[in-house]
Each structure stands twice: as C-alpha cells, then as structure tokens.
Amino acid sequence: MSKYDVIVIGSGIGGLSAALTVARAGKNVLVLEAERQFGGFINPFARKKFWFDTGIHYVGEMGEGRSLYRQFENLGLMDDLKFRELNPQGFDRYVFPDYEIRLGNSIDNFHHQLSVDFPSEQVSLNKFFRRFKEIDRSLRELQRKKDLWSTLCLLPKIPQLLRLKGYTYKQLLDQYFVDPRLKAALSGPGGDIGLPPGRAAALVMIGVIAHFSRGAYYPIGGSKKVRDTYVAHLERNGASLKRRSPVERICLSQGKVTGVETTSGEIYHAPVVISNASALHTLRDMVGYSNLRKKPVDKVKRARYSIGSVCVFVGTSQQPSEFGLDDANVWNYPSYDLDSLYQPVFEGRQMEKMAFFLSVPTLKDPNANHAPQGKHTVELITFAPWKAFESWSGQQVLKRDAEYMKLKNQVGKRLLVAAEKYLPGLEANAEVIEISSPLTNFSFANTPKGSIYGMDHIPNQIGSGRWGIRSPLDGLLFCGADALGGGIAPCVTSGTAAGAEAIKRLK
C-alpha cells in the first residue's frame, strides 16, 4: 500500500513518539528511516558482546506521575519500560580543578551545599534559587497551559519570562554572583546542551537544571530497550516501519503536502507528513527553498546548530567502583572559565584543555546485558568541531581514509588519557575501544554539522525562535530536537504533540 493517514520521516525518539501517538489512535502510519536501524540517537551499537548507548545517559522527570513518566504512560509504554533512579545524593558530579559538587534529587540540597561552600554569597544564593523556583513553576505552567484560566493566571509572570528570554545564562548569573567558581559550579549542567554560560539561553539552563532537580533515571536495558519497546508497540498498533528508506522529497500540490518520495523513487501518499529530520534538511533539501516564502527560508539559513562530539566507547574488565566511581555521571571541567574551555571548538579547533563527560552504564543498570558477566562499559564524550572533520564528509562511512582515522584516534586518545584521572589503566585494560566523531552523528543520524542537540539553545533560538511543531507548509509538522529543544524529554513532547496535531488535521 502506498497511501497512509500520516507519514513520519525519521525514527529518532521524536519520530517514534509521533508515530505511536498516531497509531494508537487507530490511524494508518508509515515510518521511513534512512538508516539500517531505527532510533536515531537512541540506536545503540554492539562490539564483541558489549552494548553501547549513544544518546541516553540519563533523563529527569521519570518519578511516578512526573511529566516524562506521564508521557511514556500515555503512549502505553510503561508496562514494558522500567527506569532506575541514579544516586539520589548526586547523579551528576561537576569536577573543577580544586572543587567538586554533586547535583542530586533535591534542588534545596544543592542550594544548601553551595551556601556552605560559598558562604560569602549566601544571600545571593537565596535570591537566585527563589527566582529559579519561580521561573521553573512558570515554565511548567506554561507547558501545561490546559485552559484559559491557568493561562490567565500566568499572565503577570510572562513579562518576567519574556525579559529573561533574551538573556544568556551568564547575564543571569552575573546579576547575582561574584565568585567565578560559584558561577562555574552553577553552569556544570550546561554540558547537557553543549554550551557554556556566555552562550546558553538562561531559560533553557534553568529548564535543564529543573528537569533533573527531582532526580535522574536510566532506562533498564539502556537505549536498546527504549528503541525496541517503541518499535514493538508500533508494530502491535499496526504501524508500518521501513528502514534504509531515506526520504528525498516531500511532495506538494498547490502548496499542500501530499506525500513523500524516497531516494529509490518510491512514492508514498499522506495528507500529513511529520518530519523528525532537522528543520534544515527538511526545508532546504526535502521541500526546497523555491516552495517556501522568504521568512522561513531566512530562518533556516540563519539557524545555528549545536556542537559536535567525539565519543570513546570502552569495554573493560576493570571494576570502575574500585576507583570510586558509582552510577553518577562525571562532568570534568579543567578550568572554571567554561566559556574559554569551549571557545576553540566554536572557532573550529579542538579543545585545548579537554572538558569531558564520563558515564559507566553498567553501574547504572547492573543487571542488564550491556557487557559480558563481570565486565563494564565506559562512555566518554568531549565536544568537537565539525570544521576539523568536515573535509571527510564526502567519504563513505566506515571507509574513510587513514588521515581521518588518524585525527579521530588522536582526539580519542587524548580523551582516554584525560579519563585516566578517574580510571587509571583504562586504555591498557580495554577489551574494546570504539571512537566516534561529529561525522558519525552526521552519517548515522543525519544531523547538520554532526550536531548533537539540534539547533543551538541560544537566546534567539528558543521559544518562538525555534520551529515548534508547525511548519510553514500546510500538512507538514515537525518533531525532534529542532521543534521544542534537544534532549529526550523535549523530543518526546514534540513527538506526541505533533502526533496529536496530525490526528486533529485528519478529522
């Protein structure tokens, strides 16, 4: 059959959430995925019996009844998906040259610890966290916006949000604090959007910290379990899913979407198409600028995409707990000046002092089959520029030349050496080492410039500066990182919202 109610382009978690929403409403949905596997950034990979996650290390809002939990529940997934809460005393460690602090499941404890460590800034900390809570409350209310009354109740708070919308996080922190070490400590979670305080939108940083302020969770079975559960539920609900089916073109008739055409020339018809691909790829390549008005074309051309990454995936028989590691993530910052740490990457160079993230999924989920009995997986991530890798983007995946391998291995090696601070002997004891680059993100998830969080979360690219779920074309909707924001939770939200909107348009 080539006629569907809804076609979803791409099977990242946003696309899967959109498709499942549509399928559960009894509508005919087709998911077309370009790659060999479904899942986008939640598609794991295996090497010698070690399973590695790519884009899920932790999520917030998974306590029973909380927002992401409710969304998975509404999608019918919670009978099959289980999440394990990570160390409530501190699931994130922000490690600086001579200071370390953990964020756990209580924002009040974080506030208290900072007050103990920075007594001279106690009054400012009290003011800052009071404002943090007000903003968090307003943002949550705004997201709910169920009825006219709750929207009206919010009106007095909106000017404050609107004013803050244009602020970087640094501008907000500078209003309160003097000590650069304290400002760095409060900026530790910025790695979750790949931005230092001088660039990150203040509202997004508050949103990220708030997202994790009631605890962090890891899916039992890793991203593989999440991906497989979605796919099984889609099939059970009658959805059609096709891999290795890159969409080349969104078909239009008199400005209205009528379906899609794949690179192999198959045409599928539907009155509604939801794109989980980037807005850039969707509008520039699949729709074509000639089919759009000037304003959206300008917006696509202006868009700045987030940073890329080099990841090192290690399978080891070392016991990370013997070195003091637990299920907490480590964010290693070798300087308090986070803007200077990131700056080389923004200029197209590697970080001079390497900031990185370290996670041990086998400690987060000890009973799953991430590794052979008694062994562990360790995942390291550092930020890396597209520009340094761009010249190999035309070469075939897994067949890139020796120069590319040399560069990738050099950065990977630096990362392994830096991680020895936490796991001495990591490289020597490794049974498996796999290294990815921004080109890997580009090749396997088709993200612009190998970006890992979609459009950058800078002040002019949040709220109305992003795309939302509505596109400039009749019959085309968006979901995924460019719609509301990067990260699992915003992508699930945009997916379910796009799915619900598609159903409405079919009526």
Ligand SMILES: Cc1cc2nc3c(=O)[nH]c(=O)nc-3n(C[C@H](O)[C@H](O)[C@H](O)COP(=O)(O)OP(=O)(O)OC[C@H]3O[C@@H](n4cnc5c(N)ncnc54)[C@H](O)[C@@H]3O)c2cc1C
């Ligand atoms: C290293 C890393 C670590 C991360 N860690 C976390 C974390 O711990 N917690 C968290 O919340 N978030 C994390 N993220 C972010 C999170 O994984 C992503 O924001 C999210 O998974 C993106 O989902 P998406 O819906 O935008 O789709 P994507 O995962 O970007 O997938 C898009 C899909 O569309 C497909 N596609 C594109 N073009 C076409 C086409 N023309 N035809 C058909 N298919 C197409 C792609 O192949 C891909 O499968 C991390 C990301 C990375 C890279």
